[in-house]
Amino acid sequence: MIEEILITARDNAKVDPYLNIWTWEISIYLFLGGMTAGMMIFAAWAVLAKKDDLAPFASNKLALWAPIVLSIGMTTLFLDLEHKLYVWRFYTTLQVTSPMSWGSWILILVYPVAILQVLSTLRAGYPKLAQLAERLPLVTPVLDISESQKRRIALASIPLGIGLAIYTGILLSAFSARPFWNTGILGPLFLVSGLSTAAAFVLLATRAHAEKLLFARIDIGLILVEMLLIALFIVNLTTGSEAHLNAARLILGGEFTLLFWGWFFTLGLVIPLLIEILEVRGSRLALVTLGPVLVLVGGYLLRQVMMDVGQVSTWTQYESQYDMQLLQRLER
Template structure:
């Protein structure tokens, strides 16, 4: 039998702080937002570096994932809302100190921008669709619009760099802003979620590329991102270990608690270490099906967000 001393009326079991109001929709939204941010960052970066021909999957083909991920993620977020008819009120003000306000405005800009980027390459990437569109005389204005987008690709790429970085780091800051949840309330989540999003974006690009040069370069970048992600996770645990009793108890959920297996087996081992070894093996010259590390990173990234969202809601302040 476990005995607890309630120091206020807020600490009642099943009411607060055990109230779980964020479910799978939020985890999916955070994952898809980070995935889109990672893809769009590499797309814009290599375009500005004039690597469009060498990195065709990065700049042209994999970008189709970004708008789809953003739309599905926003749909999941909308589905989670309790008062769905009032979502527009987020856009009646700008609050610099609110991560949710930052996220709402960035999503409002980056979602249509990602669609426009894909459309600017539709003639090259989807020639059959382009041929069908030309059969409709009324749609000839698309040619003029496409020329306008092609002319302004550099401007879009310059805008996508900061927007994608803000989107990626916002998914972590959104959680860390909740001071009432000790597991979330640390400064590492922002950089950690950004790094994880960039890694999942790189993994998605690997599924599209057929170029050995592109696959090797993206794999090397992903190796560095995985290493940084592991270092940030270690740093997060070290910070919590050196913290207060509340933070120590929050850490126990991931180390020796109900989410230990999910976190260490599916995130750390299968989602980071195993893909790291497989990609390193590929770079060293051994044949490895690229789909294996890519899918492991994507699945690990999703499970990581599920664990952090669910486990974070179980942590509490009692002292």
């Protein structure tokens, strides 16, 4: 028997009894960041591949949602900061070893391009909104220029979108201290998941049947790739060091097994996959809208599961000998 315990009381906020630094704010941010990336990529792809007819929503309307969704994500990211008044410190430096520093600069680049994407498709996608905007000075020439550079903007959006999505994964995978996260597969996994959630968004938003079918097919492919990446993720963990094995155990029989396999994998991947396959095969079930909803749920759950399990997975875990609630008495 090994008994390894803390014999002095320690109640470090969000570290004890187990790491709990990041909760829904960061999960939401990572989810929306990935979805933004997917939106930018699909919108750019539709432009570059001239899919106006087949995919009218993706070509003209999708771009508007990317900065909106990203802004919600950025808001929750800000909410998570403990020392909020110092947020500007992100932009006084580039720390080359810090994925978070890279991420904050990527966001600085993503924002203008995402907005240019909006501007270059605004008249086509949202004519009324464009008219309203054009009442303001300078908007008309800006829209003109943006439209003229539409392809270039699209070309720029794709690498930035990929960068954004992969960064949300690398952000976690760079933490060698959290064995569950510590695999490069998280980058591609979050990219594919981001694309899948963006596809689901299109499925929910478009009224064009052909576009629905197209994106259902794309999403089926993405979900299958995502499953493959998850398999690789698990292979990676289970063939790792003891710390990685312990981390794998958390979802392979451990306390997070149900959350991972029941909620995320089954509800968020398998069921929507089946629904979308039925849809592509022509079934006109009432639950077809459920497919993309579940994909979105699954996309969020992926980040939430990663957040929860990753923080519990650790190199050092001591049980405290005392009831930490007692320390609240010190506030007498």
